[in-house]
Amino acid sequence: MxxxxxxxxxxxxxxxxxxxxxxxxxxxxxxxxxxxxxxxxxxxxxxxxxxxxxxxxxxxxxxxxxxxxxxxxxxxxxxxxxxxxxxxNKRAGRELEAAKGAMDRASGKGKKAINARWSKAKGESDHAQKQSVTLRSDEQLNQNQKDEKTNKFNESWIHEYYPSNTNQNQNQNQSKEEEEDTRARKSPDPKRSLIGQITHALGFDHLGIVPRYWMASDAPVIVQRWVTDLGLTADEVLTVATQNMRAHGSPANGPKTLTRHMQDYAAAKHAPKLEPTPQKDHSTVTVFKPSYQDRRAAAADDALRERIEGAIRNRSPSRGGISFD
The missing domain is CATH 1.10.10.10 (Winged helix-like DNA-binding domain superfamily/Winged helix DNA-binding domain)
Incomplete structure (x- = not known):
């Protein structure tokens, strides 16, 4: 346009x-x-x-x-x-060209339908006029009836009773174009750079326009570090980006926003190997530990016993008794 x-x-x-x-x-x-x-x-x-x-x-x-x-x-x-x-706007030009083409196709089919109906009406008028002037034989009558029956199912009859065929064909063509367009968006070109594949998967370049925060000078560096520093593959990067878009209902605002999600994915990927939970040994004998009060009472008993034993050892022979001095 x-x-x-x-x-x-x-x-x-x-x-x-x-x-x-x-x-x-x-x-x-x-x-x-x-x-x-x-x-x-x-x-x-x-x-x-x-x-x-x-x-x-x-x-x-x-x-x-x-x-x-x-x-x-x-x-x-x-x-x-x-x-x-x-x-x-380039997209406006393409859409206007598509709309004009659809209108021209519909107009051409409409003209054909009108001409077909006009030819049918004219033929029926001539047939009626001829029938009123001259008598026809039985053979001619049967032949005309056969032709009349055939004419009921010709192209003009279909266009007359099914005028929606034009719109249906247009809708089918439009649906086919939309399917091809969606398939192109879901099939990234392997020749693209990694950041180009990401913007394609997120649907940014479908209109030929990529937001500025995906075109910053450091954007390719950040994306490449997901591969070199975190050890992710290109397929894993695309998977995380698209899953994040589905989870939040909208694409991420630039690669910096996606870095944390890439780190979480890399941490889960490189985490230590999972080991089974060790079984508890129920055969272990539980050792009873006395309480604080029990330990104090036992210590007092030991001290008293030592005093008694010491008094016995230090007993005075003259007095014949036990000295606690």
């Missing part, structure tokens, strides 16, 4: 919610609002928007200074491109 596009308006265009959410993740509400408004104007006029920052700012209900800053971000991220004819 270029600026030479005619003034015809597309009846509708395809809008993929998952692609929109992935492509605008990390944007502020103001940036998202300006972006969707400009896309709507491109779809409405089916051509690039003229360079007029003041007018576009008014249409986006945004101050001129703020609009210029937001437009600079959108152009830097590749969501809006500058052409000689004005501002444009």
């Amino acid at each position: 270029t600026s030479s596009q005619d003034d015809s308006k597309a009846v509708h265009v395809a809008f993929y919610a998952s692609d929109w959410l992935a492509g605008t993740r990390g944007y502020t509400p103001a940036q998202t609002g300006v972006y969707i408004t400009m896309l709507a104007m491109m779809y409405e006029h089916t051509k690039p928007l003229p360079y007029d920052d003041a007018r576009l700012a008014r249409l986006c209900n945004c101050p001129a200074g703020t609009f210029k800053k937001i437009l600079a971000v959108l152009i830097e991220d590749g969501k809006i491109v500058r052409l000689d004819a004005g501002l444009w």
Whole structure:
């Protein structure tokens, strides 16, 4: 779709919610609002928007200074491109071309159906006129009845009683394109770099746009350290990234956010080998340990016994008694 596009308006265009959410993740509400408004104007006029920052700012209900800053971000991220004819979006061009092609195919099939119905009506009119003027033989009557029965099931009859076939074929073609598109997203190119495979698996590059936090200068270094420092394979890195996305309902905000999950996975992978729990030896005899009070009483008894024995040994022969001195 270029600026030479005619003034015809597309009846509708395809809008993929998952692609929109992935492509605008990390944007502020103001940036998202300006972006969707400009896309709507491109779809409405089916051509690039003229360079007029003041007018576009008014249409986006945004101050001129703020609009210029937001437009600079959108152009830097590749969501809006500058052409000689004005501002444009590549995905909008593809969707408008697809919508126009579907309308042309539907229009061509509609014309064929109208011509078929007109031919059938004209044939029936001529047949009625001829029947009113001349008499026909039994053979001619049988032949005409056979032709009339056959005509009931020709292509015009099918188009007349099943007008939804056109829409059904369009839906089938669209479903086929969506299946091919989904299959391409789930089959990363092995020639890609590891960070390229990750952004492909997370769905970022489906629109040809990767968020800035995945394009930082240190992003490839962080991703490569998952392999060199943590000992993970490329398949394991992709598995952790996609499982984290499913668990949180959205892709991670850059490789730094995924580093902790990679460390946890590597720790579980390199953990010591699990050993069975040792069985308890029930044959061990439990040794009774006296309490503190019992130990004090036993010590007092021993001290008294030693005093008695000492007194006996030191007994005075003259007195004939026991001395406790």
